[in-house]
Amino acid sequence: MKPWTTLRPDLAIIGSGSGNSLITPFWDDKKVVLADKGIDSTGAFGGTCLNVGCIPTKMYVRPASLARSPEEAAKVGVTLGEPAADWPAIRDRIFERIDAISAGGREYREGLENVDLIQEKVTLTGPKSFRSETTGTEVQAEQLVIAAGSRPAVPQVPGIELPQVHTSDTVMRLEELPARVLIVGGGYIACEFAGIFSGLGSEVVQINRSHGLMKALDREISEAYSAEAEKNWTVKYERTLASLQAHDPTSNVGGVTAHLVTSDGRTEQLEVDCVLVATGRVPNTDLIGAAEAGLDLHEDGRLAVDRHQRVLADGQPVEGLYAVGDICSQAMLKHVANHEARVVAHNLENPGDLRQSRVEAVPSAIFSYPEIAHVGLTEEEAAEQVGRENITTKTQKYGDTAYGWAMEDTYGIAKVIADRRTGQLLGAHVMGYQSSNLIQPLVQAMSFGVDAYTAARGQFWIHPALMEVIENALLGLEVPIPENAPL
Ligand SMILES: Cc1cc2nc3c(=O)[nH]c(=O)nc-3n(C[C@H](O)[C@H](O)[C@H](O)COP(=O)(O)OP(=O)(O)OC[C@H]3O[C@@H](n4cnc5c(N)ncnc54)[C@H](O)[C@@H]3O)c2cc1C
Numbered sequence: 001m002k003p004w005t006t007l008r009p010d011l012a013i014i015g016s017g018s019g020n021s022l023i024t025p026f027w028d029d030k031k032v033v034l035a036d037k038g039i040d041s042t043g044a045f046g047g048t049c050l051n052v053g054c055i056p057t058k059m060y061v062r063p064a065s066l067a068r069s070p071e072e073a074a075k076v077g078v079t080l081g082e083p084a085a086d087w088p089a090i091r092d093r094i095f096e097r098i099d100a101i102s103a104g105g106r107e108y109r110e111g112l113e114n115v116d117l118i119q120e121k122v123t124l125t126g127p128k129s130f131r132s133e134t135t136g137t138e139v140q141a142e143q144l145v146i147a148a149g150s151r152p153a154v155p156q157v158p159g160i161e162l163p164q165v166h167t168s169d170t171v172m173r174l175e176e177l178p179a180r181v182l183i184v185g186g187g188y189i190a191c192e193f194a195g196i197f198s199g200l201g202s203e204v205v206q207i208n209r210s211h212g213l214m215k216a217l218d219r220e221i222s223e224a225y226s227a228e229a230e231k232n233w234t235v236k237y238e239r240t241l242a243s244l245q246a247h248d249p250t251s252n253v254g255g256v257t258a259h260l261v262t263s264d265g266r267t268e269q270l271e272v273d274c275v276l277v278a279t280g281r282v283p284n285t286d287l288i289g290a291a292e293a294g295l296d297l298h299e300d301g302r303l304a305v306d307r308h309q310r311v312l313a314d315g316q317p318v319e320g321l322y323a324v325g326d327i328c329s330q331a332m333l334k335h336v337a338n339h340e341a342r343v344v345a346h347n348l349e350n351p352g353d354l355r356q357s358r359v360e361a362v363p364s365a366i367f368s369y370p371e372i373a374h375v376g377l378t379e380e381e382a383a384e385q386v387g388r389e390n391i392t393t394k395t396q397k398y399g400d401t402a403y404g405w406a407m408e409d410t411y412g413i414a415k416v417i418a419d420r421r422t423g424q425l426l427g428a429h430v431m432g433y434q435s436s437n438l439i440q441p442l443v444q445a446m447s448f449g450v451d452a453y454t455a456a457r458g459q460f461w462i463h464p465a466l467m468e469v470i471e472n473a474l475l476g477l478e479v480p481i482p483e484n485a486p487l
């Protein structure tokens with residue numbers, strides 16, 4: 001065992017994902033400790049988004065959607081050749097870029113005189129102190145930010161440890177494109193990978209415990225998306241994974257038999273080459289020993305924070321102790337973590353002028369096939385919050401706009417929900433081509449409090465761009481026309 005060294009920095013951070021951005025020039029003449037154990041599967045620096053999350057997944061979504069071009073082209077009279085996805089080339093293009101960025105980020109931090117990097121797992125020893133058993137370092141910080149993220153939740157069924165079984169942390173580095181993939185789960189990660197693997201040419205079977213996919217979304221969108229997914233790959237509802245058995249237990253290349261159980265108790269078997277488990281993510285509060293350090297947790301294991309992102313202990317904010325990202329946020333989204341990091345960066349530097357993080361109009365997108373984007377309330381939530389009689393909704397089909405005709409689109413929809421008394425937008429849900437971009441004017445209107453009529457008529461919409469689907473959705477709402485409204 002190494003002798004213990006004690007560091008007393010002005011700022012310590014656990015987590016090099018969103019936490020890494022907190023080391024602003026303000027800290028140049030002060031001492032900072034950054035602790036990160038690295039991504040479990042690769043040891044990489046820089047957290048989930050860069051290494052195993054948003055960025056590599058979307059770099060796979062792009063080739064997968066290009067591989068679908070022949071079906072899209074055929075709708076408008078163009079015949080394209082049979083697509084062939086070169087998985088090793090796609091994988092290497094993605095990770096050559098990402099691994100270099102991660103390595104460069106680590107090297108940069110290692111080279112900074114004012115920053116000590118602890119590249120090991122650390123555990124809290126008090127609200128603003130932690131230790132690394134491996135390096136024998138104890139850190140007692142003036143201010144501490146916990147940005148330790150989340151990890152995949154894996155159901156503990158027999159065979160789950162087989163090498164053919166993956167989470168999003170490992171599946172993107174497979175040697176070959178699997179011919180048959182079983183995807184377990186009906187949420188973000190499961191739906192994105194179902195789109196990727198089916199687009200690239202794998203035979204995909206997606207199973208979900210209940211009926212329908214993306215069930216946390218507006219019901220109309222969840223139903224429309226599920227119907228499209230069912231056309232694009234095999235979806236089996238009301239099934240859980242009971243166990244997995246390797247065909248050849250001594251090899252990690254052969255297939256596996258997945259034993260499923262239906263909700264009415266029947267058993268089924270599936271032969272696949274690879275299993276992706278995407279059944280949610282858990283915050284890493286247990287890994288850092290948050291409860292043992294006396295910090296408050298939500299029921300789902302997240303750290304409890306106030307609007308200034310200060311961590312609570314016994315219901316009270318601990319001065320100089322902050323959290324950002326998946327470890328504390330209900331929405332496990334990178335743009336939320338980034339916003340919280342900007343707020344915390346300000347609060348660390350200005351303890352006498354604390355700012356709050358914004359929780360209104362948080363959008364997100366599911367980059368599946370089709371793509372979905374949403375912001376604000378679902379229709380059910382809106383009806384509950386303001387009364388069903390006070391809401392107005394409009395669902396605009398892409399296919400009923402000029403660009404939708406050009407695309408020969410058959411499934412794209414944009415749904416908007418507003419308060420019919422004031423015209424304020426309450427929620428927006430878009431499914432279809434480029435929905436993650438199309439939704440942005442609605443996020444903007446909600447963020448700046450622009451009513452639906454003014455949002456529609458107070459600006460030009462380029463004709464005949466696909467964005468007209470959003471203009472038409474807004475114009476379809478039954479909302480008051482403000483006095484002197486734009487024409
Ligand atoms: C497959 C996938 C796709 C995604 N796609 C999107 C997307 O398209 N858009 C979007 O907005 N969001 C997406 N997300 C979510 C997004 O990646 C996360 O919300 C975001 O990366 C969280 O950042 P963070 O800083 O909270 O945590 P992380 O980036 O996970 O950083 C936490 C760091 O803390 C380290 N750590 C944990 N415990 C310890 C410890 N005890 N000691 C030392 N170090 C420790 C970890 O190793 C890790 O490096 C996706 C997530 C996944 C998994």
Ligand SMILES: NC(=O)c1ccc[n+]([C@@H]2O[C@H](COP(=O)([O-])OP(=O)(O)OC[C@H]3O[C@@H](n4cnc5c(N)ncnc54)[C@H](O)[C@@H]3O)[C@@H](O)[C@H]2O)c1
Pocket residue numbers: 155184185186187188189190192208209210214240241278279280281331332333364365366367
């Ligand atoms: N594009 C994006 O923004 C993006 C992409 C990926 C992930 N993420 C973030 O990461 C989070 C985690 O993603 P996720 O897809 O793992 O979680 P999720 O919460 O979106 O979906 C989890 C799914 O697993 C199912 N499930 C849970 N426990 C199960 C069990 N024991 N057996 C069978 N099924 C089970 C749930 O019913 C649900 O369908 C998301 O909530 C999101 O915040 C965002």
